[in-house]
Amino acid sequence: xxxxxxxxxxxxxxxxxxxxxxxxxxxxxxxxxxxxxxxxxxxxxxxxxxxxxxxxxxxxxxxxxxxxxxxxxxxxxxxxxxxxxxxxxxxxxxxxxxxxxx
Numbered sequence: 001x002x003x004x005x006x007x008x009x010x011x012x013x014x015x016x017x018x019x020x021x022x023x024x025x026x027x028x029x030x031x032x033x034x035x036x037x038x039x040x041x042x043x044x045x046x047x048x049x050x051x052x053x054x055x056x057x058x059x060x061x062x063x064x065x066x067x068x069x070x071x072x073x074x075x076x077x078x079x080x081x082x083x084x085x086x087x088x089x090x091x092x093x094x095x096x097x098x099x100x101x102x
Contacts, residue, residue, distance in 0.1 A: 008023055008024050008025040008026075009021055009022065009023055009024070009030065009051075009066065010022050010024060011046060011048070011053050013044060013046050013055070015043075017034060017035040017037050017042070017043075017044060018032060018033070018034050018035070019032065019033050019035060019044075019046070019053070019055060019064070020032040021066065021068060030068070031067075031068035033064070033068060035055060035062070036060065036073075038059045038060075042057050042058070042059055043057060044056065044057045045057070045085075047085065047087065049063070049087060049095065049097075050095075051065070051066040052064060052065050052066065052071065054085065054087075054097065056083055056085055056099070057083075058076065058083055059075065059076055060073060060074060060075045060076060061073070061074045061076070061083070061085070061097075061099060062074075063097075074099070076099070076101050083099055083100065083101055084099075084100050085097065085098070085099055086098040086100075
């Protein structure tokens with residue numbers, strides 16, 4: 001029997017800071033969250049990390065799990081400029097997330 005649920009969920013991110021976890025099989029929203037915004041021009045970028053979602057702006061980073069819970073939120077206090085993000089996974093499966101601020 002083929003597993004059709006494996007890739008049936010997608011994350012979307014609107015320009016006004018709403019992240020949505022959407023089931024493409026049922027065409028229904030599993031959950032949706034409004035992201036914190038320090039100002040109206042704060043924009044987020046997103047990267048998948050397994051079933052988790054890493055969202056980051058110049059002001060903060062958040063990691064959501066597929067149930068919609070925030071695993072962590074890290075504010076970038078006193079920083080200005082771009083925040084490049086690198087993801088590394090070791091051979092043993094450990095995952096490291098690196099933020100370079102400044």
